[in-house]
Amino acid sequence: MQSGCRWVYTLMDWDTGEVVAKGTSVELVEQGYFPDVNKLSSVWNNLEKCKNPSPKNYRWKMERKSTKDDRVERARAEGLSADERAETRMVRVYSCYGADGTLLGKGTAAELKEKGLFGSEGTVHECYRKRGGVYKPGGVTRMEMELCQKRIRHPMKLPDQPAKVKRKPIGGVIDPSALAYDVHDLMIYNEKARKIGKPELTYGYWAEKGKPATP
Structure with a gap:
């Protein structure tokens, strides 16, 4: 299925219910069923509002589901788990x-x-x-x-479930903030500066210098 699309649409014959086509809005436009995605969206919205749509006004019946639900359904149909x-x-x-x-x-x-x-x-x-x-x-x-x-x-790596990268602990704090890392690095910098007789820096001056690792 086309990435970046939220919905998967199914087009069906009015009389038999037979599936004519299935795909995202972009895929159905590429296959020639609609002139553009805006037209598809408009047809869908009108069908949703109309209680008794007529075959004279619409070429197909339409259903839609989220790409995530469609992915899970297709996986189960193949005997796979939802994340395969x-x-x-x-x-x-x-x-x-x-x-x-x-x-x-x-x-x-x-x-x-x-x-x-x-x-x-x-x-x-x-x-x-x-x-x-x-x-x-x-x-x-x-x-x-x-x-x-x-x-x-x-x-299957699900795009809506990104892996969280944990930072190494500092001073017993698990997954510390970026500021905590900066403070830690500045302390190391000032310790090196004292040893070689150079002036220590405040956080602002150290940040202006590009957060150097050594004096």
């Missing part, structure tokens, strides 16, 4: 065999690592390319590789 996404792509799938020809495991490098057959994903690729398919810690003596299309899950 999935994409189809070509991946390397490895088949690993033991000395007696037993299939020890089959999957992507990440899946083989999760099964405990290999210590890391990089080791899987390296054993296949450079070690002749041998990985003694896992009892693997032969490997085969094939390219397959697979749905890959990824954690």
